Amino acid sequence: MKTIYVYAGDYRSWGTSPDLWGGNTLLVEVPDDFQGGGKTYNPETKEWADDVIIPPTALEVAEQQRNQFISEADTIMADWIIDLQLGTITDENRQNLIAWRAYKEELKAMDLSSAPDIAWPPKPVI
Template identity: 30%
Template sequence: MMAIEFDENGHALSAGIARIYHYDSLTGEYLGVSDETIPEGVSIPGSSTLIAPGETDAGRVWVFASGEWTLNEDHRGKTYYSTKDQQTIMIVEIGPPPPDYVALAPASQFDVWDGSTWVIDKEAEQKAAIDRANSEKAQRLQQATDTINPLQDAVDLEMATDEEKTQLTAWRKYRVLLTRVDASTAPDINWPQAPTA
């Protein structure tokens, strides 16, 4: 391939073939290379240069700006996690990820960033377990009360069968056992067994 010379305005001094390096007109990202026939007095196509980029490294991309190539970080298509609140983002632009975002995924909703890795926040995990236990305890107590009320009505009105009296006693014992459940021991709770209907 014969080299073409260009004048100070970028026009070919004679016709020939030039190796052209193309880049994206918006991002400057390197797109590829081609050999182009350039007529005399014509410049190379837009968004291209005669300057060759270097070798590409994994996770980096060449970008042409201000008349030169620079090797930039490229994390596009990857998910990053906020070290503040675990919110996720998908990287869509060339360059480093935003500050306070890391590629390492947290292992649980209770993980906190310690500056180099995710570590579990035992207090937050315990509090969540206690909250869940208190919620479950309230639901179980409500179920017991909803079952006891009509049984108690039957007994009070002397309309209860022997089976209903037995059920009432079993459900009242169950409700007492529920009130004694210590939610602060969550998640290690042995829930009392609800009576069978």
């Protein structure tokens, strides 16, 4: 067995010094192979329980997907924006930039409340 100090503020964080978190800790004995992580200590029962993993909601998944699409659009547009600022953009790339910028704005304006049934706009063809 080994001794650890569990933070009384969340009963999840732990360390090997009683001075951690300003001393707001509980002395707890655990097996030598204790790893922690994804567990919460219950001081009343003196037991560790696995944290319940709550899956993301459909809205959260849709927001993550939208953010990924926006990030992809930003990456694709980055060089064209520099070319535009330098005055070296070609007519073809100017049209590509306009199309991808419109796509990004369409993504940002979307109402995602109907998730997971989202009709994502098509990506512009380069």
